[in-house]
Amino acid sequence: MTTVERGGEEAEAILDALFPKVGHAYRIGITGSTGAGKSSIVNQLTGCFRSMDQSVGVVAEDPTSPFSGGALLGDRVRMERAVGDDGVFVRSIASRGNETGFSPLASEIADILDAFGRDVILLETIGVGQLEHRIRFAADTIAVVLTPEAGDDVQSLKSGLMEVGDIFVVNKADRPDAGRFAEDVRSMIEIRFRQHDWTPTVVETVATIENGVRDLHEAIASHHDYLQQDGRLEAQRREGLRSRLRAVTSQKINGALWENPYIVGRFDAIFEELISGGCSLYAASARLAQSIKMGE
């Protein structure tokens, strides 16, 4: 995992060797704002799966972690279910400074856990920006964690986050107004998902004391059953692999581009023209793009 985290050729060789063994694990994404209770929920769910004798892998991503590749003390503390249990493996990753809310590395770490036979993989990720959809295909089932304090007004919930949820968890149900908030979330989901085959379940939890975690587990199981009908799971995983192939290929092409001496030469020449006022920015870029096409 450390090698894969560093990236590069060695990392790619490891992932390629493991690739044929990937696909057994069921992946569950737990997403939501910082402090919503994601780690607490992951901890409780881990206990739930362990009591059913399923092995668990956890990948926790936190863009705010200042330790590159290091574990967050906070997550460790909330993962007491993992302590002294060989059936649980927890890996925290820092998201390489990108604020996308989900990095390809998390999927790669999940692949490793999958290849080594974990039954269930929990992916904890912060939902930020407009890129929540990236997690859409990284997990089979996605639970979005909301709290009553996130705004008494459901309308203010970020729409990107609402799009990706298969299950909505109203955590901190011990807070005043949690019941009303959950009702608002339910009504909103009924309207928003009216045309969909799957209407997301809304579950209320108090993750600190394990309340509602069984309900969440049941909701996950129902969604899993739903995906197993009509080839939905395969179709969804296929799209996930498609988007990963696209991302990895873009990266490769981009890298190869700036290592190509012909392109670098053209770039320098056109850049000089730009500097001397001989052409404008987009015209320069169009000419570069044109020379890439001719250079192939």
Ligand SMILES: Nc1nc2c(ncn2[C@@H]2O[C@H](COP(=O)(O)OP(=O)(O)O)[C@@H](O)[C@H]2O)c(=O)[nH]1
């Ligand atoms: N009152 C209350 N506090 C909670 C609940 N779930 C989590 N917390 C607390 O909220 C804080 C953030 O929880 P954490 O699981 O780290 O959230 P994360 O940032 O989303 O991973 C911690 O202090 C938890 O103890 C809950 O259901 N009720």
Ligand SMILES: [Mg+2]
């Ligand atoms: Mg956390």
